[in-house]
Amino acid sequence: MREKKIPSCKPQEILLDIEERKFMRGNKSEQKYISILKKMDGNKRVKIGAELYEMARKIVLSSIKNKNPGISEEQLNKMLKERMQQ
Numbered sequence: 664m665r666e667k668k669i670p671s672c673k674p675q676e677i678l679l680d681i682e683e684r685k686f687m688r689g690n691k692s693e694q695k696y697i698s699i700l701k702k703m704d705g706n707k708r709v710k711i712g713a714e715l716y717e718m719a720r721k722i723v724l725s726s727i728k729n730k731n732p733g734i735s736e737e738q739l740n741k742m743l744k745e746r747m748q749q
């Protein structure tokens with residue numbers, strides 16, 4: 664497995680591309696991710712967490728809309744809340 668230094672200056676540089684993630688599995692990848700996060704200051708960790716949450720929220724919204732064409736805004740928000748709390 665090849666190793667690559669990951670710059671810690673920008674959140675986008677921390678995230679590994681899809682090809683690199685294929686090589687990382689299980690505890691090894693979690694340990695590496697935790698190690699990277701521990702080296703960051705709190706503000707960067709919060710920013711990354713917020714960005715990941717927003718991305719997940721958009722993916723879930725899109726999924727709900729695709730499966731339920733014409734869904735009302737009220738029902739959409741209800742389903743989003745339920746899915747995000749799982």
